[in-house]
Amino acid sequence: MTETAPGRRGPKRSEQSRSAILAAAFEVTAEVGYRALTVEGIALRAGVGKQTVYRWWPSKADVLLEALAVRADVEVSVDDRGSYRVELEEFCRDSFALLSVPGVAAALRGLMAEAQLGPDFGTxxxxxxxxxxxxxxAEVLRRAHERGDAPHVAPDELVTDLVFGAIWYRLLATDRPLSETDVSALCDLLGAAPAAP
Amino acid sequence: MTETAPGRRGPKRSEQSRSAILAAAFEVTAEVGYRALTVEGIALRAGVGKQTVYRWWPSKADVLLEALAVRADVEVSVDDRGSYRVELEEFCRDSFALLSVPGVAAALRGLMAEAQLGPDFGTxxxxxxxxxxxxxxAEVLRRAHERGDAPHVAPDELVTDLVFGAIWYRLLATDRPLSETDVSALCDLLGAAPAAP
Amino acid sequence: MTETAPGRRGPKRSEQSRSAILAAAFEVTAEVGYRALTVEGIALRAGVGKQTVYRWWPSKADVLLEALAVRADVEVSVDDRGSYRVELEEFCRDSFALLSVPGVAAALRGLMAEAQLGPDFGTxxxxxxxxxxxxxxAEVLRRAHERGDAPHVAPDELVTDLVFGAIWYRLLATDRPLSETDVSALCDLLGAAPAAP
Amino acid sequence: MTETAPGRRGPKRSEQSRSAILAAAFEVTAEVGYRALTVEGIALRAGVGKQTVYRWWPSKADVLLEALAVRADVEVSVDDRGSYRVELEEFCRDSFALLSVPGVAAALRGLMAEAQLGPDFGTxxxxxxxxxxxxxxAEVLRRAHERGDAPHVAPDELVTDLVFGAIWYRLLATDRPLSETDVSALCDLLGAAPAAP
DNA sequence: CTGTAAGCGAGACGGTACGTCGAGTCTTTCC
DNA sequence: GGAAAGACTCGACGTACCGTCTCGCTTACAG
Structure with a gap:
């Protein structure tokens, strides 16, 4: 998160502490859930002083958010695949795969909860x-428009909301994760012709 | 929530306390947010002992959930309007209106957050x-199938996920509420022909 | 310290907690010294929540002050013995005896230190x-004046300062406690004729 | 305090830092009291690294002790004045004057407190x-014995305890400083005939 | 019409975690 | 190698709520 200024005196930020904290945060969340995640617990598990956590992150949620970025490659592939349908499906499957990584779903649910509770972290x-x-x-959609194979079933904004809405709603409000079948049906609906005729 | 068993000794449950508690819970949430809602705060504002809250509700979230049902008519109209398109749009608009009631959005965001944190309340x-x-x-969709005017753009289950997903995702993840235009576009997408040709 | 208001509803202050806290405070001080006395330590040793300590005493020093009053009879005898010299010597010996009670000297040194650091507790x-x-x-001196056997070696104020000054200075600034011999010499100096000629 | 070993490599101890630290310690104590005196505060005010303080002094109390010696001439005059009475009174008045220097009383009270809390500094x-x-x-008393004008009201040891006891007790336990009148009465009591017959 | 078993207000209790402060140590960079 | 800057571990601080409990009062049904 916060960076140590480059040309200054004094010791550098300890990379060992940093990664131990991130690992601890993620592991605790995966094991006992976000509710049981405490700054004291993170520090204890990481073998670190509580102050070291507070020095670099404003809250346990921010630690976990960064831990997530380290653990799971959060950036989803948006390589050009030549077709909207293929790219859309790939995007959904990547998201799906991300949620299957052990601990990631629990972390995301906790973070979304925290975002509702603390306006600052929410931002x-x-x-x-x-x-x-x-x-x-949005990049996938932009490319589709360039290519001219966007189906225009709805405004881009709404399409985006629908995709993420489905993913998040399933995660937050149901016990069933989004299945492969659901992904296909969703892609069908969002107007793309099936990839291979 | 819990009912007083009939035919027993002692005074009945105080309706005055009950409604004061519900009102207090809703107001506090509306004014300062769910994070600042505490059982002690509810009891204090309601002029009630803390135990009286715990006697009837297992947690502050359950109080708020009941308060919500009292404040806003949570049950959405599903009267037969003769057409899938009309009923779907009405359903979405009703949901939209509900979220516009002051305090309701804050309460729902808090409850969804709590549902992520506490498995029991989640259930x-x-x-x-x-x-x-x-x-x-689902009732709206069932009637559409009977009538034969369901568009079959996707399985019913997925349609439901998409509708609620869009509503919740907008509520939880963005600052923009779902607009009238969005509702129309959503209904268009979900395959219903425009109401009046 | 603070008293529970007499005619009020709700549970009374727990006498068990109170005495456990006082005992714990005194024991910890006696065993490891005032510096190592912490509110957390008191609470832990007393098997009590930290808040219960803070509810009734503003600081660890106030706890110890009250513990002292419980442990050692802090009120010194000022019974009429018929002679200034006898009463003065008795007063000094009582003070001396008090400081010999295990733990009392350590407690008093800690309290005097605290009184220098915190103006509020100082008062x-x-x-x-x-x-x-x-x-x-002062009562002893007053009686001596009534009787007419006060030696008028110095103003009463100063005599008092000298007596307590000697006691406290020995306690705080030296390792030697005030001895029996010192007490006698002090009483001699303060002008009283020896008790038994 | 600690001296830089002679004939070694590297820069010498910075006299500027040393005096800045001593000045800072004394000023902070005078302004906000000993309790608020921290090593970090001293270093900050002196524009110095915390380690520079720890390198040369074992604790903030030791810094202040040395600062005191620098600020106020702690060594009391014991010049031969030809008479016990004169020298005793001079000694008391010097002590009295020392305590009137702004900040000195606060520093002494803090140091005496610290001496109770930390056995090492106490020593x-x-x-x-x-x-x-x-x-x-003791020097004053020794000279009086040589001269033969010591009053023998009490053992030297006790006389010393009484003088310092009165001074310290007034400082630590009351709000009234020792007055000129008190000094006179004390000297009268300690048996010396008035200076000029 | 009386006893007794709730409901209720108040709030003390044992806990857990909070976020902050300072202690004393260690590390890096500059001079 | 001294000194600035400051990150580090550690331990205690005093606070906020939790959920449970105990008190003394007030109902209102049951015998």
């Missing part, structure tokens, strides 16, 4: 995580 | 709130 | 402890 | 400060 979560993923999907 | 929230609303939309 | 210590003891000696 | 304070002052008074 950081939106701009630092949600927005990045929207941008990825 | 109650899903079955006592989310499921009811899914059932309402 | 409480002076009025709640030091002043009481000055009053006892 | 240094006793031998490095209290004992020096006792020695000064």
């Amino acid at each position: 950081r979560f939106r701009s630092g995580f949600l927005q990045r993923r929207r941008a990825a999907l | 109650r929230f899903r079955s006592g709130f989310l499921q009811r609303r899914r059932a309402a939309l | 409480r210590f002076r009025s709640g402890f030091l002043q009481r003891r000055r009053a006892a000696l | 240094r304070f006793r031998s490095g400060f209290l004992q020096r002052r006792r020695a000064a008074l």
